[in-house]
Amino acid sequence: MKKSDVVKLILKEKHYQAPLNSVGKSFAPTNIALCKYWGKRNQEINLPVTSSLSISLGDKGATAEIKLNSFQDEIKLNGSDVALDSSFSQRLINYLNLFRQPDQIFFSINIVSNIPIAAGLASSACGFASIILALNALFGWQLLDSELSILARLGSGSASRSIWQGFVEWHAGSLEDGMDSYAQSLSAKWPELCIGLLIFNNSEKSISSREAMQRTVATSPLYSAWPDKVAADMIKLKDAISTHDFKLLGETAESNAMTMHATMLSAWPAVCYYMPETIMAMQKIWKLRTQDLEIYFTQDAGPNLKLLFLKKDITSVLNEFNKLEIIRLFDV
Numbered sequence: 001m002k003k004s005d006v007v008k009l010i011l012k013e014k015h016y017q018a019p020l021n022s023v024g025k026s027f028a029p030t031n032i033a034l035c036k037y038w039g040k041r042n043q044e045i046n047l048p049v050t051s052s053l054s055i056s057l058g059d060k061g062a063t064a065e066i067k068l069n070s071f072q073d074e075i076k077l078n079g080s081d082v083a084l085d086s087s088f089s090q091r092l093i094n095y096l097n098l099f100r101q102p103d104q105i106f107f108s109i110n111i112v113s114n115i116p117i118a119a120g121l122a123s124s125a126c127g128f129a130s131i132i133l134a135l136n137a138l139f140g141w142q143l144l145d146s147e148l149s150i151l152a153r154l155g156s157g158s159a160s161r162s163i164w165q166g167f168v169e170w171h172a173g174s175l176e177d178g179m180d181s182y183a184q185s186l187s188a189k190w191p192e193l194c195i196g197l198l199i200f201n202n203s204e205k206s207i208s209s210r211e212a213m214q215r216t217v218a219t220s221p222l223y224s225a226w227p228d229k230v231a232a233d234m235i236k237l238k239d240a241i242s243t244h245d246f247k248l249l250g251e252t253a254e255s256n257a258m259t260m261h262a263t264m265l266s267a268w269p270a271v272c273y274y275m276p277e278t279i280m281a282m283q284k285i286w287k288l289r290t291q292d293l294e295i296y297f298t299q300d301a302g303p304n305l306k307l308l309f310l311k312k313d314i315t316s317v318l319n320e321f322n323k324l325e326i327i328r329l330f331d332v
């Protein structure tokens with residue numbers, strides 16, 4: 001099954017026409033997984049081995065503005081032109097190719113992002129989600145949320161979860177065409193919950209999450225334990241979210257991230273996203289917990305940590321981590 005076959009299944013006879021000069025514009029939040037998506041059962045259409053669960057980061061994310069262009073594609077990032085032969089543009093153009101008859105229409109696209117690109121902050125997640133939402137607006141397709149999630153997934157797996165705010169579950173699904181592999185928003189809200197970004201390094205990652213994931217699945221002797229770990233963690237997280245059990249949420253998210261990194265460390269060649277600052281911050285967090293500050297972390301494919309804590313502890317957490325950027329999760 002190719003990406004273009006999935007697009008055909010969803011768009012069917014829908015058109016690729018938009019009034020001249022009209023603009024499709026849409027924002028999508030980035031998201032952080034509390035239970036990670038790590039490993040694909042189909043690499044072409046980004047079908048995951050397991051389900052995953054995330055929280056969207058409010059007003060942190062990307063806005064895509066798309067219009068039709070006459071002669072060639074035009075790609076801007078934060079208002080500046082990006083060379084069409086760059087890897088950033090190529091990935092985007094490959095995605096846009098799914099939504100046009102080649103050589104018949106061109107796009108002018110500006111992505112404005114308020115998070116660092118490729119620093120393990122899920123920039124591709126909000127990028128692809130904002131693009132599919134903007135295309136849906138430009139062409140007036142009126143797709144269902146589940147369809148938008150599937151189409152976003154074709155750009156990047158985690159983008160399937162960036163269609164919504166709040167808590168989001170991406171169902172692994174079992175169909176070969178992936179039509180049952182989409183994300184859904186969970187109705188629960190948790191206004192007390194805070195996420196803080198502890199950024200040590202904003203530069204491009206040495207190895208992409210895509211490549212790290214593939215290498216882990218192919219070579220880690222620990223990977224076979226991952227699906228059972230996720231199944232147990234998904235139950236715990238949903239329970240924690242519905243009862244606002246912060247200890248259960250924090251412990252489960254942190255342990256899930258540590259287990260994911262353990263599978264990477266045991267891949268060959270090993271994948272290690274830790275920087276000395278990452279480890280020092282982890283040790284500090286573990287110590288603070290023994291001193292009764294309820295604070296946990298999660299980590300994605302990068303050295304930065306995302307801290308989990310409750311509003312009541314904001315002052316104490318800021319005293320310990322003065323560079324922390326606190327995200328508004330539920331009150332945007």
Ligand code: DP6
Pocket residue numbers: 032033035036037038046052122124155156157158159209210300301
């Ligand atoms: C560690 O969604 O970037 O952030 O589907 O290959 O584009 P592709 O991978 P991507 O992987 C995200 C991995 C993660 C965990 C997560 O977000 O669930």
